[in-house]
Amino acid sequence: MSNSNPIPVVVNGAAGKMGREVIKAVSVAQDITLIGAIDTNPKYLGQDAGEVAGCEPVEIPILNDLQANLVLATQEKTQGVMVDFTHPDSIYDNIRTAIAYGVRPVVGTTGLSPDQIKDLSEFAEKASTGCLIIPNFSIGMALLQQAAVQASQYFDHVEIIELHHNQKADAPSGTAIQTAQRMAGAGKTYNPAMVEETEKLKGARGSIAEDNIRIHSVRLPGLIAHQEVIFGAPGQIYTLRHDTSDRSCYMPGVLLAIRKVTQLKGLLYGLEKIL
Numbered sequence: 001m002s003n004s005n006p007i008p009v010v011v012n013g014a015a016g017k018m019g020r021e022v023i024k025a026v027s028v029a030q031d032i033t034l035i036g037a038i039d040t041n042p043k044y045l046g047q048d049a050g051e052v053a054g055c056e057p058v059e060i061p062i063l064n065d066l067q068a069n070l071v072l073a074t075q076e077k078t079q080g081v082m083v084d085f086t087h088p089d090s091i092y093d094n095i096r097t098a099i100a101y102g103v104r105p106v107v108g109t110t111g112l113s114p115d116q117i118k119d120l121s122e123f124a125e126k127a128s129t130g131c132l133i134i135p136n137f138s139i140g141m142a143l144l145q146q147a148a149v150q151a152s153q154y155f156d157h158v159e160i161i162e163l164h165h166n167q168k169a170d171a172p173s174g175t176a177i178q179t180a181q182r183m184a185g186a187g188k189t190y191n192p193a194m195v196e197e198t199e200k201l202k203g204a205r206g207s208i209a210e211d212n213i214r215i216h217s218v219r220l221p222g223l224i225a226h227q228e229v230i231f232g233a234p235g236q237i238y239t240l241r242h243d244t245s246d247r248s249c250y251m252p253g254v255l256l257a258i259r260k261v262t263q264l265k266g267l268l269y270g271l272e273k274i275l
């Protein structure tokens with residue numbers, strides 16, 4: 001670890017499933033210091049963020065005031081970072097607000113449209129502020145996507161199945177969309193039709209992402225986050241699968257992103273860009 005000042009971090013969505021994991025991870029990182037915790041859930045307002053996360057008290061109350069926390073982050077010796085795991089409906093505004101304050105966003109919240117990402121990229125560039133948007137912080141998913149990109153050179157037929165807990169607001173998952181984006185642009189349209197298909201029930205064949213890659217979304221209690229990329233060719237099936245069994249799997253990626261974003265002057269999208 002360096003001797004420089006610790007990186008001040010505010011966590012937005014601090015009382016949520018991911019926010020709690022981030023509070024735990026940040027509270028034991030020597031070079032990162034938690035300075036603020038934000039959440040809109042009235043049940044947790046005023047409570048100690050560490051206690052809500054199930055670790056030692058951190059003497060930071062959870063507040064429903066993003067702007068006050070961003071101001072705090074600007075008053076530190078080192079430029080601050082906002083880690084955001086909130087909701088697809090608020091994420092665009094959260095990122096713009098953080099950048100406007102000169103606070104660097106590390107974003108796990110999914111659901112941004114390509115136009116919104118483009119707009120945020122231009123805004124971050126103009127402001128010369130680092131920003132990382134990472135649909136999946138786990139190393140396993142980064143490796144799965146790398147393998148999928150490699151396999152897509154050899155297979156013309158591929159479908160994605162993503163499976164998540166049933167409290168997830170957005171579908172398909174940000175990870176599945178990014179996986180399709182990474183396999184797209186190879187100069188081909190996947191899944192050329194073999195017969196004329198009829199959907200007897202709407203949605204039976206899933207949604208269609210870039211270059212005709214199909215994505216199917218499953219939502220069930222008992223699941224956390226899982227994804228299969230299934231390639232087919234005559235006489236063979238090649239399946240890539242990633243399973244999450246605990247949300248702690250995202251934390252090495254989140255801590256890496258907090259450290260890397262302080263060195264950036266614009267927006268990067270995807271964990272692979274900082275590995």
Ligand SMILES: NC(=O)C1=CN([C@@H]2O[C@H](COP(=O)(O)OP(=O)(O)OC[C@H]3O[C@@H](n4cnc5c(N)ncnc54)[C@H](OP(=O)(O)O)[C@@H]3O)[C@@H](O)[C@H]2O)C=CC1
Pocket residue numbers: 012013014015016017018019038039040041042085086087088090107108109110111134135136137138168250
């Ligand atoms: N990039 C990655 O690796 C991962 C990304 N995610 C994504 O992160 C996001 C959050 O997931 P998860 O933690 O499971 O969700 P949760 O619903 O468990 O947590 C979100 C928390 O944020 C609160 N919240 C909602 N809106 C706001 C807002 N505008 N400002 C502040 N707080 C707000 C919620 O309050 P309330 O409950 O009252 O709504 C809740 O406490 C999702 O988009 C999910 O897809 C999840 C896992 C990994």
Ligand SMILES: O=C(O)C1=N[C@H](C(=O)O)C[C@H](O)C1
Pocket residue numbers: 110135136164168172173174175176224225226
């Ligand atoms: O909501 C979740 O849980 C997850 N969301 C992200 C996504 O939409 O891809 C990442 C991971 O799949 C967990």
